[in-house]
Amino acid sequence: MTNDAAGAASRDSRGGFGRVTLEVRQRLPAWKHGLFLAISLAAGLLISVAVLWMSGVGPVGIYEEFILYTFFNAKGLSNVLVECTPLILVGLSAALAFRVQFWNIGLEGQLILGGMGAAFFALNDFGPPETRLALMMIGGLAGGALWTLIPLALKLKLNVNEIISTLLLNYVAFQLLQDRLYGGWQDVDRFPHSPQFDVAERLPRIGFGDVDSGIYLAVLAGIVVWWLIDRSRFGLFMTFVGSNARMSKAVGLPVTAVVVGTVLLSGALSGLAGAVIVSGQEYRLTTTFAGGYLFSGIVIAFLARNNPIAAMLVAFLLGGLYVGGQSIQVFYNLPAGVIDLLQAIIVMCVTASELFVRYRIIWRHR
Amino acid sequence: MSLEFLVNWLASTPVTAAPLLLAALGLIVSERAGVLNLSAEGLMLAGALASAAFYQELGSNPWLGMLGAFLAGAALSVLFAVLVVVMRANQVVSGLAIVFFAIGLTSLLGTLGGWTDTALAGFSKVDIPVLSDIPVIGPILFRQDPWVYLTVILMIAVSWVLLRTNTGLRLRSVGHNPHAVDSMGIDVIRTRFLAVVIGGGLVGLAGGYLVLASAKIWVDEMTNGRGWIAIALVIFAGWQPYRALLGALIFGGIEALIPRVLASGAVLPQYFVLMTPYIATLLVLIWAAVNKRDLGAPRALGLPFVREDRR
Numbered sequence: 001m002t003n004d005a006a007g008a009a010s011r012d013s014r015g016g017f018g019r020v021t022l023e024v025r026q027r028l029p030a031w032k033h034g035l036f037l038a039i040s041l042a043a044g045l046l047i048s049v050a051v052l053w054m055s056g057v058g059p060v061g062i063y064e065e066f067i068l069y070t071f072f073n074a075k076g077l078s079n080v081l082v083e084c085t086p087l088i089l090v091g092l093s094a095a096l097a098f099r100v101q102f103w104n105i106g107l108e109g110q111l112i113l114g115g116m117g118a119a120f121f122a123l124n125d126f127g128p129p130e131t132r133l134a135l136m137m138i139g140g141l142a143g144g145a146l147w148t149l150i151p152l153a154l155k156l157k158l159n160v161n162e163i164i165s166t167l168l169l170n171y172v173a174f175q176l177l178q179d180r181l182y183g184g185w186q187d188v189d190r191f192p193h194s195p196q197f198d199v200a201e202r203l204p205r206i207g208f209g210d211v212d213s214g215i216y217l218a219v220l221a222g223i224v225v226w227w228l229i230d231r232s233r234f235g236l237f238m239t240f241v242g243s244n245a246r247m248s249k250a251v252g253l254p255v256t257a258v259v260v261g262t263v264l265l266s267g268a269l270s271g272l273a274g275a276v277i278v279s280g281q282e283y284r285l286t287t288t289f290a291g292g293y294l295f296s297g298i299v300i301a302f303l304a305r306n307n308p309i310a311a312m313l314v315a316f317l318l319g320g321l322y323v324g325g326q327s328i329q330v331f332y333n334l335p336a337g338v339i340d341l342l343q344a345i346i347v348m349c350v351t352a353s354e355l356f357v358r359y360r361i362i363w364r365h366r
Numbered sequence: 367m368s369l370e371f372l373v374n375w376l377a378s379t380p381v382t383a384a385p386l387l388l389a390a391l392g393l394i395v396s397e398r399a400g401v402l403n404l405s406a407e408g409l410m411l412a413g414a415l416a417s418a419a420f421y422q423e424l425g426s427n428p429w430l431g432m433l434g435a436f437l438a439g440a441a442l443s444v445l446f447a448v449l450v451v452v453m454r455a456n457q458v459v460s461g462l463a464i465v466f467f468a469i470g471l472t473s474l475l476g477t478l479g480g481w482t483d484t485a486l487a488g489f490s491k492v493d494i495p496v497l498s499d500i501p502v503i504g505p506i507l508f509r510q511d512p513w514v515y516l517t518v519i520l521m522i523a524v525s526w527v528l529l530r531t532n533t534g535l536r537l538r539s540v541g542h543n544p545h546a547v548d549s550m551g552i553d554v555i556r557t558r559f560l561a562v563v564i565g566g567g568l569v570g571l572a573g574g575y576l577v578l579a580s581a582k583i584w585v586d587e588m589t590n591g592r593g594w595i596a597i598a599l600v601i602f603a604g605w606q607p608y609r610a611l612l613g614a615l616i617f618g619g620i621e622a623l624i625p626r627v628l629a630s631g632a633v634l635p636q637y638f639v640l641m642t643p644y645i646a647t648l649l650v651l652i653w654a655a656v657n658k659r660d661l662g663a664p665r666a667l668g669l670p671f672v673r674e675d676r677r
Contacts, residue, residue, distance in 0.1 A: 021674065022672055022673070024672075055474060055478065105458070154655070158655035158656060159655060160651045161651075163402075163458060164651065165648060165651065167597075168645075168647055169644075171591065171594065171644045172641045172644050172645065175637040176637070178637045179635065179637035179638065294462075295463075298459060298462060302459055334477070335473040335477045335586065337470035337471070337472070337474060338470055338473070338474055339470070340466040340470035340473075341470025341473075341474060342470070344463045344464070344465075344466040344467035344470060347459065348464075348467065351449060351455040351459050351460055351463065352448075354454075354456065355455065359674075
């Protein structure tokens with residue numbers, strides 16, 4: 001084992017291919033960035049198609065289920081909108097937090113608390129029926145924001161890693177939900193779900209399929225977040241804090257306030273997603289309403305590069321993936337996990353392409 | 367609480383604790399090399415399915431099943447390592463992606479291969495001749511399936527390799543300060559790659575244990591969050607194998623206790639009790655931070671190694 005630095009430098013980290021050096025890119029033109037993203041997405045989709053093909057779904061079937069009957073069919077499209085309503089909200093939530101380098105992996109816990117917050121107002125019949133929905137939505141926002149308080153405090157005061165603290169709180173939240181649904185909030189039929197919500201406590205349908213007015217809330221949230229990031233001073237501060245928190249503090253920006261505000265808003269949006277699910281589609285609190293949103297939220301923020309408008313688009317497409325995946329399950333007898341598999345494949349391809357985005361690869365042949 | 371209840375409970379704790387310890391050992395190996403490994407749940411599932419598949423296809427041999435579990439965990443970890451060590455991808459996103467990849471793939475393959483929902487004989491308990499007849503301690507310590515004992519041996523082995531050999535020293539240094547180690551000529555990428563793959567194999571073994579010794583069946587998503595508990599356990603244990611044993615016994619003991627207490631008719635806020643592993647880990651995090659005590663985390667944990675990034 002040689003000790004000299006020159007020897008180490010000439011022994012590259014991959015061996016065999018000549019010398020490979022990674023040079024950190026200072027700047028990457030947007031079109032190139034987009035190109036890498038497009039190539040990696042295409043690769044992910046190709047692999048997904050191959051996987052489906054090998055499981056018995058031919059290309060014609062894939063086209064039919066994922067494109068034709070999903071996006072070009074009224075029933076399919078309405079289902080996509082139903083699916084993407086909470087997806088938009090969790091995607092925005094993740095994107096917001098990631099923008100200030102706060103890795104909010106607790107989306108599902110915040111979503112659960114939001115659903116519980118809404119259910120609290122619904123099941124206890126708070127206030128007059130006209131205002132109850134509004135109260136429920138506020139309960140959702142509050143529940144989600146509340147669940148970020150502990151990881152926030154831990155990170156800001158004690159520098160505890162937020163990845164772990166938010167992750168752990170997901171499970172605590174789930175057990176809290178179970179406790180309520182098997183306990184005080186259990187329906188008389190002894191199933192682990194709450195009683196059904198009254199009419200005043202349900203988000204009204206908009207008249208297109210099963211789509212509920214939660215979609216308006218989701219799109220509104222998207223516009224608000226876009227405005228916040230792109231047009232407000234707070235958004236400017238967010239950008240600074242996200243790129244270099246120490247320098248921002250040195251320059252005099254209110255870093256703590258920015259982080260706290262952003263993360264609370266992030267939690268609130270996930271909470272709102274939970275409220276929208278229980279009052280828009282399920283009309284009761286169940287044990288499974290939060291399933292799968294953690295990964296989806298992160299995937300959306302990741303693929304959209306934390307951009308709120310892109311996040312809404314990605315959420316819409318992901319909703320299409322879910323809807324198509326559900327009919328694949330039914331018609332081709334594949335298990336539910338197949339959608340997770342496809343999502344994961346796409347994410348892995350895109351995350352692998354980060355290498356090319358962040359670094360320039362230089363080959364020096366000996 | 368009668369003595370019989372106590373003995374029964376303690377005798378079943380090793381069965382719940384062993385997979386947690388195995389998974390924690392695997393995670394310790396890969397995380398001590400500096401790679402944050404959130405893929406444990408996925409690796410356990412892969413190992414579990416593989417053990418069921420190997421068992422059913424290769425003549426009902428549980429040892430071959432465990433071999434399959436190790437190989438599956440290692441194979442999936444190769445994918446994870448390529449993403450995270452070679453391509454320097456984001457370790458959080460990649461880890462989560464592997465989990466969902468595994469959930470989907472095992473569900474799909476289990477259905478296509480027809481290995482789902484089939485009861486297996488698996489491992490039976492070993493009855494150590496004289497010792498297992500000792501009144502209280504006998505059934506607890508001396509009447510367990512072979513993998514309980516093997517896990518303890520593995521723990522000693524991992525701890526010894528990690529803390530007392532040059533290989534272990536290299537691994538730990540890579541997780542502590544990869545740039546310094548790189549300038550000494552040690553191949554950081556290769557070390558991390560191997561650590562992730564071997565560690566992943568151990569986590570796969572944990573999944574195999576669940577199928578062949580614990581539940582004796584494979585069903586979709588049967589790991590049921592144990593991978594995440596293992597991740598919390600590693601933090602709770604400060605990345606040390608012997609403390610991981612303590613943590614596994616505590617968390618496993620709780621898991622074994624709850625159904626027994628409920629069956630005996632006692633009223634228990636069971637969901638709050640189920641929260642304890644996670645809250646305990648949070649408390650450890652808080653305690654360490656308040657006391658400005660080093661958690662024991664490898665200093666370079668979670669940071670991709672890029673030689674050119676040297677500051």
